Amino acid sequence: MMTHTTAADARHCATDLAPDLSTASAPNDSVQPADRRLATTLAAEDLAEWEGGLSPHDRITCRLHRRWAYQCISSPRHIIAVTGHRWCDDCATGLTVLVDELTRRVELTCPCCHQTPNTRATEQIIRTCEASLHAAHRRVSSTRRTSWPTEKFGQTA
Ligand SMILES: [Zn+2]
Ligand SMILES: [Zn+2]
Numbered sequence: 001m002m003t004h005t006t007a008a009d010a011r012h013c014a015t016d017l018a019p020d021l022s023t024a025s026a027p028n029d030s031v032q033p034a035d036r037r038l039a040t041t042l043a044a045e046d047l048a049e050w051e052g053g054l055s056p057h058d059r060i061t062c063r064l065h066r067r068w069a070y071q072c073i074s075s076p077r078h079i080i081a082v083t084g085h086r087w088c089d090d091c092a093t094g095l096t097v098l099v100d101e102l103t104r105r106v107e108l109t110c111p112c113c114h115q116t117p118n119t120r121a122t123e124q125i126i127r128t129c130e131a132s133l134h135a136a137h138r139r140v141s142s143t144r145r146t147s148w149p150t151e152k153f154g155q156t157a
Contacts, residue, residue, distance in 0.1 A: 034136070041135065042066060057085065057124050060132035069132040070099050070106060073125065084121035088113065095122075104133040 042061045048054035049063065056063060065072040072078065079086045079094035086095045088110035095117070098107040106129040108122050109115070116122060 038068060038136070057083070057121070058128060060128050060135055068136045070101075070129040070136070071132075073097050073099070073106070073129050080121075084117070084119050085125060087121070088115070088117050089119075090115075090117075099129065099133070101133065101137070104130055104137070106130050106133070 038061065042063075045054060045059045045061050046063065049056060049059065060069050061067065062069055062072050064077060065075065073086070074097040076094065081087045081092075086097065086108065087093075088095055091110055091112035093110055093112050095108040096111050098109065100106075106126050107116070108125060110117065
């Protein structure tokens with residue numbers, strides 16, 4: 001009697017393993033395209049800039065940090081006083097950046113006068129960062145708004 005049940009259990013185990021293997025490859029497939037899109041966009045913008053058609057300030061990826069523009073715009077390296085990018089002329093101060101990934105809004109505020117400079121440079125940063133937010137999350141938003149990559153990693157681990 002006992003040997004019979006063990007044999008049945010072993011058979012169940014073998015069939016349970018099979019679907020596990022097929023689902024294990026699925027998460028990898030769904031994670032890769034986001035990275036690939038960043039790599040592809042970086043390469044395309046590198047080329048467009050190199051050929052002289054694209055301004056570095058109009059890029060939605062960062063040549064310096066190799067990331068989406070919104071991911072590194074808060075870096076001090078993105079404060080350019082001469083062109084007015086992330087810069088308040090009145091206070092001679094770098095602007096604070098607020099990136100909201102949920103609403104896909106980017107705000108620039110001066111930490112001194114609490115104003116957003118009404119300049120072409122400010123408009124350009126907000127436009128390119130918001131465009132990079134949309135580009136980076138296009139696939140995620142079309143399926144499910146709440147499934148951020150960080151949550152995905154947490155569930156599989
Ligand atoms: Zn950067
Ligand atoms: Zn200011």
